[in-house]
Amino acid sequence: MRVSVVAAIVAALAVGILIGTQAIPLQGQARNAGFAAVPGEKGGQDPFGAYEIVQNWPKPISQLPGLSNWTWGAGEFVFAETPNRVYALQRGLLPNIQRPKAIKLPQLGPNIEFPIGRLPWRDATSASPPGALEVNGKVGDDSDVGVNGTDFLWSHIINIVDGQGNIVESWTQWDKMFRRPHAIYVSPYDPQKRVFVVDDYRHAVFIFTHDGKQLLKTLGEPNVHASDAKHFYRPTFIAWDPDGTYFIADGYANTRVVKY
Incomplete structure (x- = not known):
């Protein structure tokens, strides 16, 4: 039993x-x-x-005219306004080069090879500008990661992609305005569908028309940081209430939320 x-x-x-x-x-x-x-x-x-994962979405940016030698840089933010209108925010472009095959280096030691994982090859976060946040206490638009046009290309910061992955718009007219764009949004409660772009290294939020043709307003003073009512210190994200009130996370340094 x-x-x-x-x-x-x-x-x-x-x-x-x-x-x-x-x-x-x-x-x-x-x-x-x-x-x-x-x-x-x-x-x-x-x-x-x-x-x-949907392969080749979005389509290679190298397919755009004049960009055959370039590919996507550090992707900062993606915002889907609709399934057929997706904003892709990036920190410039990187050279369109293939990753080399791993090479064993036994002469240096056991189990050593190059490159290792993503490092030091094609680490977009490190390879894309900008470099240091401040130099001698001054915030500028220069980069310390290489030569623009050779090591990176500061272009096509804001791109709009359709549901098939085609790049249908690139707001290149605003490229030089940004230093480290951090987030992009369209409020679901805004009938004008204004586009908000947060740049944490410029300590500012830029508000554009829906078609990107006009800069409507700038929140904060670009390149100047503080913790008062008119400045940010590396802002990051935005959230909205249905009544149109919005809240900006401020952010990396001020560690506060600012209400508008």
Whole structure:
């Protein structure tokens, strides 16, 4: 009798372990069709539910006229106003060059090779400008990461992509205004659909018309930081209330929220 009970317990445990270790398919989704980071119900621990990578979205920026030698730089922010109008904010372009094959270097030591992972090859965050935040206490628009036009190209900071990944707009007329653009938004409650761009190194927020043709307003004093009512110190993000009130996270240095 005791042997039978023990066998039954072992069998039950085995079934439980088998079930517990199997991935549970998402609701309404076939097995192996893709799943969130943690398998479970759609939404689960991933606030956006399941997702799968869409290859070549957006399309290579090198396809644009005059950019055959360049590719995307450090991506700072993506904002989807609609499924067919997505704002892509980046810190300039980087040379369009292929990653070399890894080379073993046994003469230097065991298990040493170059390049290693993303470093030091194509680390867009480090390779894209700007460089140091301040030089001798002065904030400017110069970069210390190389030569513009050779090591990077400060161009195509704001791009708009459609649902198929095509780059349909590039607001290049404003490229020289930015130093380290951090975020871009369109308030869902704004009938004018103004575009807000936060630049944390310039300590400012720039507000444009929806088509990008006109700069409507600048919040903060560009290149000047402080913690008073008229200045920011490296602002970062924005959130809106339905009544149009908005809140700017300010940010890296001031660690406060400013209400408008």
